[in-house]
Amino acid sequence: MVIVGAGFGGLTCARALKRAAVDVLLVDANNYHLFTPLLYQVASSLLDPSQIAQPVRALIRPLPNCDFMLARATGADFERRVLVTDHGEVPYDYLVLAAGSESNYFGNASVQEYAIGLKALPEGLALRNWVLSQFESAQYVADEPARRQLLTFAVVGGGPTGVEYAGALQELIHLVLRKDYRNLDLGQSRVVLLEGAAAILGAFDPGLRAAAVRSLRGKGVEVWFDALVKTVDDDGVELEDGRRLAAGTVVWTAGVKASALGGAMELPAGRGGRVAVDGFMNPAGLANVFVIGDLAAYEQDGQPLPMLIPVAMQEAKHAASVIRALVEGAIPRDFRYSDPGIMATIGRNSAVAQLGAVKLSGFPGWVMWLAVHLINVVSLRAKLFVLADPADRAGAQPPALGAAAGVRGACSRGASTTSRDFRKLRVTTLATSSTAPTTSRPRRGAPWPTGGGSEKIRNRASG
Numbered sequence: 001m002v003i004v005g006a007g008f009g010g011l012t013c014a015r016a017l018k019r020a021a022v023d024v025l026l027v028d029a030n031n032y033h034l035f036t037p038l039l040y041q042v043a044s045s046l047l048d049p050s051q052i053a054q055p056v057r058a059l060i061r062p063l064p065n066c067d068f069m070l071a072r073a074t075g076a077d078f079e080r081r082v083l084v085t086d087h088g089e090v091p092y093d094y095l096v097l098a099a100g101s102e103s104n105y106f107g108n109a110s111v112q113e114y115a116i117g118l119k120a121l122p123e124g125l126a127l128r129n130w131v132l133s134q135f136e137s138a139q140y141v142a143d144e145p146a147r148r149q150l151l152t153f154a155v156v157g158g159g160p161t162g163v164e165y166a167g168a169l170q171e172l173i174h175l176v177l178r179k180d181y182r183n184l185d186l187g188q189s190r191v192v193l194l195e196g197a198a199a200i201l202g203a204f205d206p207g208l209r210a211a212a213v214r215s216l217r218g219k220g221v222e223v224w225f226d227a228l229v230k231t232v233d234d235d236g237v238e239l240e241d242g243r244r245l246a247a248g249t250v251v252w253t254a255g256v257k258a259s260a261l262g263g264a265m266e267l268p269a270g271r272g273g274r275v276a277v278d279g280f281m282n283p284a285g286l287a288n289v290f291v292i293g294d295l296a297a298y299e300q301d302g303q304p305l306p307m308l309i310p311v312a313m314q315e316a317k318h319a320a321s322v323i324r325a326l327v328e329g330a331i332p333r334d335f336r337y338s339d340p341g342i343m344a345t346i347g348r349n350s351a352v353a354q355l356g357a358v359k360l361s362g363f364p365g366w367v368m369w370l371a372v373h374l375i376n377v378v379s380l381r382a383k384l385f386v387l388a389d390p391a392d393r394a395g396a397q398p399p400a401l402g403a404a405a406g407v408r409g410a411c412s413r414g415a416s417t418t419s420r421d422f423r424k425l426r427v428t429t430l431a432t433s434s435t436a437p438t439t440s441r442p443r444r445g446a447p448w449p450t451g452g453g454s455e456k457i458r459n460r461a462s463g
């Protein structure tokens, strides 16, 4: 069987098939698994990229029936049962599509051109470098309004990613950069969170939303509500209601849509390009094709499930159980998602956590977040230890941070409990299927890493 995507869904599916009588080929356009919950920490210089990206080959080492192919899937011929990739055709008996999602700019060309997304690793790295370059430049700008503009950072989107990034950026500026840029008056810097609706963190309880706003404002982040972006340009953002924010950096976290792969395969796409699936994770009429994670839209109680890691992982386990049942001639059952809760961190020592009836904010929220994280890591380690064959165990790698994430932000710098092990497998070769790897800002004129954000920054940097 072939799995497209070595993200949370794809990797979990491969793991769940470890003991099944199938040969698994994992296909991904990158040779690393990205732990997205901590991408904002790379973008705010708090973590090194190698702490959130792990080589897929190392992760699948304990899976004797699984191999990896670095390739970008571009289509499929469902009649002939072949996956089409930029490295040729791959035949399959069962196909699992777990290609995730991408930034959604809602057709706004100015946003797409000038704002920086925070979805892929190259974007996180490019954003980190861009932010630091703003401080370098600001030192030599005598004109005060121009300097203030360079030091103003607009973060569009009050979802968990925008909230977490805004909080982390504010702390980076005032706890770290303040010491490094002694000649700059960092009181002139601003981090402004722009939310189009009347509240941030829409999926959370109203009390927690209000607590998150208080926490952000307490750290000095400005929060603007009803701030619908009309255009973005070199000088900042213009809002639909006529307000304007002069900003040298505009970060876009306001929307995601399903990977374009579903459309390329002509699978029936609903809202946000997500592919409608039934209780076996099959799109209509394709019993040997499974779509899971962000790419899939499974409706439960009349609503599509959210684009979250626990959804992707539970759907992956379910697709694996259906495939096992088909291989063994058993009858598969329908899928039902069990919600473990949601959390978002707001800088150091503050978080909002909603786990069933339990709702916590501030420091207690952060303690809960830490506890959940530790439980996840410990239970996953135990699982891997029990499941791994003795031969695998000798060369075993630490558990994927990703798989340890039950809820939003369930891993943090604290994840460096495993950093000793990580050092052994530091990602020295982050490769994409068709582009040479790079993890640092290259010379002007040299090729940049792939990803919209870096392209945009290059365009802006070269004027």
Ligand SMILES: Cc1cc2nc3c(=O)[nH]c(=O)nc-3n(C[C@H](O)[C@H](O)[C@H](O)COP(=O)(O)OP(=O)(O)OC[C@H]3O[C@@H](n4cnc5c(N)ncnc54)[C@H](O)[C@@H]3O)c2cc1C
Residues within 6 Å of the ligand: 004, 005, 006, 007, 008, 009, 010, 027, 028, 029, 030, 032, 033, 034, 036, 037, 038, 039, 040, 071, 072, 073, 074, 098, 099, 100, 101, 118, 119, 120, 161, 259, 261, 292, 293, 294, 295, 307, 308, 309, 310, 312, 406, 407, 408, 409, 410
């Ligand atoms: C910044 C950020 C922070 C987030 N934080 C959280 C959080 O704290 N908690 C939470 O629950 N969710 C969080 N999410 C959402 C979470 O990342 C997704 O819901 C989850 O990753 C979905 O899993 P997936 O397997 O569908 O896709 P992904 O994990 O995104 O994996 C998709 C994989 O497919 C590969 N791929 C894509 N297209 C192709 C192709 N054509 N050919 C080959 N390979 C391809 C990609 O390289 C990638 O490896 C966050 C998302 C972002 C962007």
